[in-house]
Amino acid sequence: MSTPKPQLKPGDIIDCTADALATGGKAVCRVDGLAVFVQDGLPGQKMRARVEKVGKRFAEAVMVKTLSEPDHPAEPFCPHFGDCGGCRWQHLDYQRQLYWKRRFVADSLQRLGGLDCEDLVEQTIPSFDMQNFRNKMEFAFSDQGPALHLGLKRRGSELVMNAEHCKLMPEPAMDIVQTVREHCRASGLPAYDRTNGSGVWRHLVLRRNQRGQFLVHLIAGKGGKLDQVIEPLAEALLARFDDISTITLGIRSRRDKLAQAEESFAVHGSGFIFEEMDGLRFRLVSDSFFQTNTPTAQQLYAQVLNMADLQGSEYVLDLFCGVGSIALQLARHAEEVSGCEISKQAARDAKVNAKANGLDNCKFVAGDVLKLLKNERRHPDVIVTDPPRSGMKPQVLERIMELAPRRIVYVSCDPATLGRDSRILSSKYTLKKAVPVDLFPHTPHVETAALFEMN
Known part of the structure; x- marks a missing residue:
């Protein structure tokens, strides 16, 4: 009688090699006849992974360590790659992405x-374009450690990293983020806390049209002395950046993650920008649905x-x-x-x-x-x-x-x-x-x- 194969269980550390990608981007490995989906793996790559979940026909795991290069590697262009939650395929050749x-x-x-x-x-x-292609980005605020954070979510986490570099949106996008971060820190007002509804700063949304004009949209919770903070912030942004066309302030009281305001006010300018596409002109506000x-x-x-x-x-x-x-x-x-x-x-x-x-x-x-x-x-x-x-x-x-x-x-x-x-x-x-x-x-x-x- 043959000895039954050992069954995977959560917490197991396994070595496996990816042979494909599943819809959604996870690597597909085979271990003891079971399909194992590994986040962040690429075809041809051998990796060490920790099993997180085991079902009847498949298991899910997270990579612990890479043991070899994938079949079609690429050099990541962003210093935040691996920490930031976006751009998961920077290390995969673009033709293979397609x-x-x-x-x-x-x-x-x-x-x-x-x-x-x-x-x-x-x-x-x-x-x-391979870089600088986004016309809209959303950034999150968070209180972590001694200073207010404003940036992007870390990979696999709700923690916010102070992204200093990002090649998804043309400059001066990240300089605008840095200026907002500095002024919101100086205000002394805390980030919004979804667990109890306290705090102020929630999101920063940037829109940019093909003419290079920016819409800057700050989203805050109710409360705080926003009227004493938003005007000086707007003045600082306008003094430094000629590309900013309009600045808006949005208020959201619901305890969720959405970067959409329940009510918005124009602090400077019209509150919207125009985008042109194939001879047509579109008016866009901060949360307009428009392909990015x-x-x-x-x-x-x-x-x-x-x-x-x-x-x-x-x-x-x-x-x-x-x-x-x-x-x-x-x-x-x-x-x-x-x-x-x-x-x-x-x-x-x-x-x-x-x-x-x-x-x-x-x-x-x-x-x-x-x-x-x-x-x-x-x-x-x-x-x-x-x-x-x-x-x-x-x-x-x-x-x-x-x-x-x-x-x-x-x-x-x-x-x-x-x-x-x-x-x-x-x-x-x-x-x-x-x-x-x-x-x-x-x-x-x-x-x-x-x-x-x-x-």
Whole structure:
């Protein structure tokens, strides 16, 4: 009788070699016939890892030590790499990043969608820029040790590190962060504490348009002598940085992690900036939903337009439309476009953007997408949908199929939910192609434009 293989258990230290990456970016290793997913590992890399969780068919582990280089290494360009929670793939060759993002999309469509799609998933469109590509970043405050911290979360932790260098947003972004950190420290006001709702400083949000203008947005809790602090801070920022167009102060009282204000006030300027994309102009406030990599988003939207194949006579529904960044592109090629968006502020901004761009064939409605779809009495020729990471509810998908558009263009930020939703759509629609687009270099995240046509 053969001796049974020992079973892994939490706390075990194992040596293993990664042979692939799973959707989401974890390395896949095989230990005693069990799939072990290891955070931060790369294919070809031998590593020592500590088992954290064991299930019937897989285990999860965290890397303790690297024992060899991966198959396609790259030299990290940031001194904070490894400590900072972002840019997990800086040590992976960029062409391999693109390869794995395509694999994530194809594997999810096959495994979760049940689709034979290997030949339908195109090569990943690379980011226009490898660094300095973000138009928005969020930074967190925290009281740690003797001084107030303002920066980015440490990897695998809620602790905040004072990031001095970051190549995701063009300068003078990090100099602005440093100035805000210094003045908030000097104020003597503490960081917000979510456990008891005390304290003041919560987040700093920076937006930058392609003209180089910044929107600086501070988010604080209620209380504290903010009126005595915010004006001197604004004056210091404006004296040092000519690129700052507007400064806003937001108040949030809920005890959560969201970097969104419940009410906002313009301290300097209009409270918004304008961004231009493909000849269109968009007004953006601090928490407007707008793709964070503007040049590459233009390539994503070009794919959407190509898939929609508009001839000028179509009625188009744009679901989860945000500030209208896709809807306005569509409106220049369709007879009429209706946008649906849960955020009232975003729907208002979309209306303003349509008017500013001289597009009177658009209408935007704020509310729950399912309710709006149930009230839709026309049959759209094309539906474009750009849902959140959680994808679409089955009822939304069923209602879309009842409306029976000839084409559905699905813009996804999560291959797993795209695969799941594709399985439901496949009862009436055929996937024609999927195009991954890399809006987030050096991370496992990938956007996808997928075209479905009625059977």
